[in-house]
Amino acid sequence: MEQAASDIVFQSYGRCCNSEQFFVDFYGRFMGTSDEIRALFAETDMKQQRHLLRNGIMQLVLHARGMPDTKLRALGESHSRRGYGIRPQWYSLWLQALLDTIREHDPEFDSRVESSWREAIGPGIEVIRNAY
Template identity: 70%
Template sequence: MEPSDSDIVFQSYGRCCNSEDFFKDFYDRFMGSSADIRELFANTDMKAQRHLLRNGIMQLVLYARGMSDTKLRALGKSHDRTGYNIRPEWYRLWLDALMATLRQHDSQFSPEVEAAWNRAITPGIDIIRQAY
């Protein structure tokens, strides 16, 4: 049987997420993409943030595997206009930074793996973004 998108993504994330450098490179890239974004993290403990993101991406992957959306709705709430005020257009930069970091760290990255990531996590990202 063909592996599903979420199988491919699970394996790809497994090849990346044990390296602290993966998350460091992600945030360097993400913050490098816009001064507005850099400012949002000016007072953030980035070591703690890297661990929170490790779990956050796992929530996106688990949602793709059929888990409930409760955790993603909570992230939608913390990121909405009354929370961190994360503008909807910034999620494109987040996804671009994630893909570039996956390409850098996943030795088996390919157009197929990239497409699987896109299809698998877009619905979860939409939940967070649309809570705005």
């Protein structure tokens, strides 16, 4: 039987999480996309932020495996115009930076792994984005 997208993603994420450098590279890339995005993290403790993101991506992965979206809704609230004011159009830049970082860090990365990530975490990202 063909492996489910959420299983492929779960394993790919495990390979990426082997090194803290994955999260260093993600933020380097994401902040490099625009001065506006870099400015959002000007006051942020990036060491702590990397740990929070590790957990946040895990929430997206678990949502794809059937977990309720309670934690994603809370992230939606903190990122919304009532919180950090993260504009909906920025999420595609976030996803692109994530996929580029996975491509660099997952030795088993291929087009199937990439499409599995898009398919698995797309709905969870929408939960956060739609809370704007």
